[in-house]
Amino acid sequence: xxxxxxxxxxxxxxxxxxxxxxxxxxxxxxxxxxxxxxxxxxxxxxxxxxxxxxxxxxxxxxxxxxxxxxxxxxxxxxxxxxxxxxxxxxxxxxxxxxxxxxxxxxxxxxxxxxxxxxxxxxxxxxxxxxxxxxxxxxxxxxxxxxxxxxxxxxxxxxxxxxxxxxxxxxxxxxxxxxxxxxxxxxxxxxxxxxxxxxxxxxxxxxxxxxxxxxxxxxxxxxxxxxxxxxxxxxxxxxxxxxxxxxxxxxxxxxxxxxxxxxxxxxxxxxxxxxxxxxxxxxxxxxxxxxxxxxxxxxxxxxxxxxxxxxxxx
Amino acid sequence: xxxxxxxxxxxxxxxxxxxxxxxxxxxxxxxxxxxxxxxxxxxxxxxxxxxxxxxxxxxxxxxxxxxxxxxxxxxxxxxxxxxxxxxxxxxxxxxxxxxxxxxxxxxxxxxxxxxxxxxxxxxxxxxxxxxxxxxxxxxxxxxxxxxxxxxxxxxxxxxxxxxxxxxxxxxxxxxxxxxxxxxxxxxxxxxxxxxxxxxxxxxxxxxxxxxxxxxxxxxxxxxxxxxxxxxxxxxxxxxxxxxxxxxxxxxxxxxxxxxxxxxxxxxxxxxxxxxxxxxxxxxxxxxxxx
Numbered sequence: 001x002x003x004x005x006x007x008x009x010x011x012x013x014x015x016x017x018x019x020x021x022x023x024x025x026x027x028x029x030x031x032x033x034x035x036x037x038x039x040x041x042x043x044x045x046x047x048x049x050x051x052x053x054x055x056x057x058x059x060x061x062x063x064x065x066x067x068x069x070x071x072x073x074x075x076x077x078x079x080x081x082x083x084x085x086x087x088x089x090x091x092x093x094x095x096x097x098x099x100x101x102x103x104x105x106x107x108x109x110x111x112x113x114x115x116x117x118x119x120x121x122x123x124x125x126x127x128x129x130x131x132x133x134x135x136x137x138x139x140x141x142x143x144x145x146x147x148x149x150x151x152x153x154x155x156x157x158x159x160x161x162x163x164x165x166x167x168x169x170x171x172x173x174x175x176x177x178x179x180x181x182x183x184x185x186x187x188x189x190x191x192x193x194x195x196x197x198x199x200x201x202x203x204x205x206x207x208x209x210x211x212x213x214x215x216x217x218x219x220x221x222x223x224x225x226x227x228x229x230x231x232x233x234x235x236x237x238x239x240x241x242x243x244x245x246x247x248x249x250x251x252x253x254x255x256x257x258x259x260x261x262x263x264x265x266x267x268x269x270x271x272x273x274x275x276x277x278x279x280x281x282x283x284x285x286x287x288x289x290x291x292x293x294x295x296x297x298x299x300x301x302x303x304x305x306x307x308x309x310x311x312x313x
Numbered sequence: 314x315x316x317x318x319x320x321x322x323x324x325x326x327x328x329x330x331x332x333x334x335x336x337x338x339x340x341x342x343x344x345x346x347x348x349x350x351x352x353x354x355x356x357x358x359x360x361x362x363x364x365x366x367x368x369x370x371x372x373x374x375x376x377x378x379x380x381x382x383x384x385x386x387x388x389x390x391x392x393x394x395x396x397x398x399x400x401x402x403x404x405x406x407x408x409x410x411x412x413x414x415x416x417x418x419x420x421x422x423x424x425x426x427x428x429x430x431x432x433x434x435x436x437x438x439x440x441x442x443x444x445x446x447x448x449x450x451x452x453x454x455x456x457x458x459x460x461x462x463x464x465x466x467x468x469x470x471x472x473x474x475x476x477x478x479x480x481x482x483x484x485x486x487x488x489x490x491x492x493x494x495x496x497x498x499x500x501x502x503x504x505x506x507x508x509x510x511x512x513x514x515x516x517x518x519x520x521x522x523x524x525x526x527x528x529x530x531x532x533x534x535x536x537x538x539x540x541x542x543x544x545x546x547x548x549x550x551x552x553x554x555x556x557x558x559x560x561x562x563x564x565x566x567x568x569x570x571x572x573x574x575x576x577x578x579x580x581x582x583x584x585x586x587x588x589x590x591x592x593x594x595x596x597x598x599x600x601x602x603x
Binding site for chain 2: 030145150152153246247254269270275278281292293296
């Protein structure tokens with residue numbers, strides 16, 4: 001297992017460096033002088049040249065590139081132009097909000113998605129299956145901000161069950177939870193649709209296996225058959241797919257945070273876009289991509305834990 | 314992998330049969346055709362000029378005169394919605410075509426040539442996959458500047474990776490098949506072998522993937538427009554309509570509700586069609602259905 005983990009970590013290094021190179025190139029695609037873009041039309045010649053020095057733009061490109069690689073690899077993701085804080089500080093400030101939201105949505109997605117998926121697989125081609133398939137397709141068709149807006153219109157503005165702003169910065173934990181409910185369910189239901197679909201097809205695959213027939217013939221009780229023999233084996237592809245979903249989850253949470261006006265990474269990115277804070281944007285890009293790479297590694301490792309066969313590859 | 318060995322001629326028939334018996338596919342096709350017709354005949358269908366501002370009719374709720382109400386500039390929402398279909402479909406279609414062309418070309422190249430080139434191309438794919446789709450689109454669109462062309466480029470870049478993968482795997486199998494070997498011994502060049510002998514054998518998989526990813530492309534377009542990186546105003550797009558209507562969400566619900574439903578129906582139609590196509594092409598899920 002240890003060997004597998006180390007090998008997997010080493011494999012991520014070229015991807016990491018290539019990712020950083022891509023971000024470096026991307027940021028240099030900005031048409032015109034980045035310093036002028038950041039400071040706006042009114043900037044004086046002195047502040048422009050000061051900004052160029054600060055950004056390292058007066059250096060040759062390969063020096064800039066090596067400098068950038070060194071900074072990023074040593075965990076120095078840059079400084080926000082508008083606030084003066086480092087990117088790491090900016091992220092740390094809002095991360096609890098985003099984590100709260102995404103973790104709540106993952107819990108909702110798994111609690112609802114797994115049983116529904118198993119149920120649909122057991123009642124294959126009967127009404128629960130059809131209904132589930134249609135609902136999960138609808139769930140997956142929603143861009144996250146559209147479903148967020150529909151929920152906001154119905155539950156917050158029309159029915160007034162929940163606050164319009166999806167965060168209660170000063171409130172107690174009950175108020176916080178109340179405010180979190182709508183955004184968390186918005187993300188959670190999309191996740192449910194996804195988990196359910198994967199669980200269904202994975203369970204269908206497992207239920208055709210010989211060991212399931214053997215267990216059934218041995219007289220294993222139905223519940224035990226489905227959970228211990230069926231679901232445990234069906235979990236392997238589910239783990240992978242949930243891991244792959246991580247990138248989509250980040251995008252969806254950004255959109256959800258914007259709609260519900262919650263503090264978090266979404267508002268941070270939007271702010272960076274609006275103030276043309278490219279160094280913050282670049283740092284955030286790197287942070288997010290690193291998260292995805294780490295989650296991919298974790299997914300592979302969990303895969304190894306769930307499926308003993310993987311280790312020996 | 315055995316499905317790849319099926320004779321080319323036998324497949325389209327099976328595909329059409331599987332599609333014809335799938336009710337979901339027909340709902341998707343019907344809905345999609347309707348939306349395409351709306352986009353094509355927008356000038357005939359729209360009751361008003363989508364760009365015509367009229368301060369006297371600001372934020373009118375839906376009425377007999379303005380079926381879906383007016384926005385904060387007094388523009389007719391229904392007309393903007395109808396013209397918005399053009400932008401969504403155009404961006405989705407062109408972005409997917411670009412991603413499909415570049416992606417499958419790279420995939421065939423990687424699979425056929427192998428070695429260092431293969432590793433390089435697959436490394437690129439890994440990098441593309443390490444960015445969350447929306448953020449990659451956001452970053453590219455922000456760096457290039459907000460315009461319709463840049464939006465299309467940004468979305469295309471986020472969707473290249475899956476096409477590389479879907480084209481590479483069958484190429485590795487196909488390049489060892491007898492008919493490719495025969496072509497090679499006849500002295501055909503690699504371009505001809507890849508383009509005429511290998512690529513057509515996987516075109517159906519690539520096209521099916523295209524239908525599936527067009528739904529995602531339209532979703533990404535709407536999301537980026539909502540964030541403010543879409544086609545610049547006053548071009549009517551569904552995402553930017555929601556963005557503008559969002560400021561008045563407390564008292565003018567129609568501004569956000571109508572474009573939301575339009576996006577939802579379009580993505581749903583494409584997903585239904587894409588799912589049905591995927592089921593039709595993959596014998597495993599097809600037999601499961603019957």
